[in-house]
Amino acid sequence: MALKLFHCHEARSMRSLWLINELKLDVDVVLFSFGRALRSDDYLSRHPLGRVPCLEDGELTLFESGAIAEYLCEIYDDGVLWRAPGHKERPEWLQWIHYAETMTVHAANLTQQAIVISDPALRSPTVQKLETRRLGKAIEVLESQLQDRDYLLASGFSAADVGVGYSLHVGRLFTDIEAYPNVAAYYQRLSSREAFKQSLPAMDAEHKIYTQQNYWLTE
Template identity: 50%
Template sequence: MAELPITLHHAHQTRSMRALWLLHELDVPFELVVHPFGKNLRDPAYLAKSPVGRVPALEIGGQTLFESGAITEYLCETFPEAGLGRAPGDPERADWLVWVHFAETMAQHCAALTQQHIALYEDHMRSPIVMKLESARLAKCYAALDQRLQSRDHLLDSGFSAADISCGYSVYSGRHFAHIEPFAALSAWYARITARPAFQKSLPPEGAPLYGDKFYEAPA
């Protein structure tokens, strides 16, 4: 296959980290454009790529995609030789799709918690009820992953795939708001996948994290 020009629009520790990690796993050349997390994503030039001003946006071969789940599917179909997707007709296709998109269920809870704990910078703006509910819902997602990972090293029986990348990013984000340690299978899986060189390459540089190393406790 001829080399495709690829540009990823990214903000550190956001959903675009899924696409960044996947591109590193695919080991294909790409350009990375890093945006600060903020109002610059509302610039008309960027809105032409992502109409609601979110990351990621992926420019590839003259097309522009937004939505991380769609980007995951497209990249896996474009570079099938990497073995990170499961094509139609594959017996694991349905499971692969389920877990690729289950990542967004977790991400919605993480987004609500990020807003409550970080974006809303004054205490009177925040809702302790929302914080407690969303952290509990995130823990339920952990339980679902933990159950899936009983007697498995990865989310699919055949091994590591983009499903692990998608859910792995959501756990990476979520562990700032809900502890993963009570879930033994989930914790072991998370340690395995985050030891991968491609994950390490997708981490933010020193001083750039959105979350830092802090755990954001829900109010009692």
């Protein structure tokens, strides 16, 4: 039976979709527009906060993109994207799987400022500057980690790169990652993967969250 993924274009559910595509699993995608549609009683019975992603696998319903990544690897990966308990890279793999959320929280706060709060007068330049700076600091950590390798782990590409790669995909909308050469090359490598491209919305898709090339602060 196919997995079922509840998804909004380029939301954190892209992380789950990209991983499902890397694993070449069958999936039925239930696409929502970002906002009120997520608050139906039907969807709230699956995800109590009405957020994405949410994954159904047979009888199982699971939310939280990090937990979904761990679950998909544990059940469906043949050792390529997962670092199983006991593997020497296991602790580092877990660290980066969850670091992905640390990064995305800044991008999510910036998304709220630049997009969700539609009236510019209600946005906070202080919050925007602070979150942009904190996002930059989080990217600096990747810049250092990637100085001697192509992917986060020494052994190569893993689900941790999918998690962090999504965070960069959105993070780069709020800060110029060309300022970080290792990170820019890393994003280039990740975004040229077929599974990544299959997880993006079509150019003319409706219900996109991000419709501008970027949302960088101008001052």
